[in-house]
Amino acid sequence: MIEARGLTKRYGDKLAVDNISFTVEPGAVTGFLGPNGAGKSTTMRMIMGLDKPTAGTVTVAGKKYKDLNAPLCSVGALLDAKGLHGSRSARAHLTQLAVSNGIPTSRVDKVLDITGLTQVAKKRVKGFSLGMGQRLGMAAALLGDPDILIFDEPINGLDPEGVIWVRQTCRALAAEGRTVFISSHLMSEMSQTADRLIVIGRGRILTTGPVSEIIASATTDTVRVASPQATDLAALLASQGITVATPEPGVLTLTEAPAARIGELAAAHGITLHELTTIKASLEDAYLELTGGATEYSTAPAQANRPSTRGAHRA
Structure with missing residues (x-):
């Protein structure tokens, strides 16, 4: 288990982590999400004793990392895949x-x-690709067969097979009752890997909880309707107090009523439907909604043109 209480880190005038408290439980994969500069890596470094908190405490297995008798056998971490001695082979390093x-x-x-x-065990680390370095970093984290694993962006540089391997490995470790804490910028992958999430922005926790609950609380599913009588349907829905958007001719999108009700209304008024689809909100939608006001390095103009169901939510 990892426990943080009032954890704070300040670098001069910059408050990197602002009085956060959380618990990472064993037997589950806990994802750590947040924009660049949100404080994720700083938090992980404090867990590992690499950075000293300005205030608050963080413990692993009930102790500060520096007080563990056999740290590598208690906690395995991949924080920087580049932190390797280039002239050594993978086997020599391990x-x-x-x-x-x-x-x-x-x-x-x-x-x-x-x-x-195994096949590159004798190869010097300086010849490793980013993906191979990530695998070696994970090998080092697993070396002591620890109960607690901390991985900061472990899928960077990995090919699709490697990404799947990390996902399966993390879930298998959690299934064995271990504590798995992992950060990633790939929302689609995190939605398949994590059981629970901690979302952070500008050094503060924005939300925590099971993945499905976070998606449900931060987003709304979108109903997409295609009809040759879209104008009539829009007027009918407006009379029922249902607001619609028209992303393209003959198509309506809405978030204020379920698909079943739309179908029933259309049938009762003789309106033909060519499509009636519920577009489920994704973790990416929830993440963008949660962190929209907590992004240090914003690219809002580009996001405004981003094609997604999230645009329909705001229509």
Whole structure:
């Protein structure tokens, strides 16, 4: 378990993390989301004792990281895949970590196999691609067979097979009862990997909870209707107090009534429908809604032209 209470970090005049409290429970994958500069990496560094909190506390397995007797056997972390000694081979890197932490060197072959690096075990790390470096970082995190795993953007640089492997690995680790804390900017992947989410913006927690609940609380599903009598249908819906948008000729979108009601109204008034679809809101929609006012580096003009169902929500 990871527990943060009143965790705060200030760098000069900049407040990077602002009095946040959260718990990451075992037996689940907890996703950590937020815009660039939101405080995700700083929080993870404080968990690992790499940055000292300005105020508050954070513990892993009930202790501060620095007080753990065998840290690598309690907590495994991938925070920076580039933090490697380039002249060493992958095997030498992992062997050095094993020896210095009292871990049997037989575990090196195990994690090389788990991460798919066996065939390049003798290759110097400086020749590794970003994706291979990510795999080696995960191998190091898994080396001590820890109960707590912390991964900061682990799928950066990975090909589709590697992305699926990270997802399956994280879920398998959680299924074994371990605590898995993972950050990512890929919302579609996080929606398939995480059980729970902590969303942060400008150093403050915006929301926490199960993925499905966060999506439901922050977004609304959109109903899309296509009809050769779209004008008549729009007038009918307006008479019922239902606001619609017209993203293209012959098509209406709305969020104020379910598809079943639209179909019933259309049938009762002899209006032909060619399409009646419910477009489910996504984690990406929820994320953008939650973090819209908490983005340090905004690209609002580009987002305004972004083709998505979110535009229909605001119509």
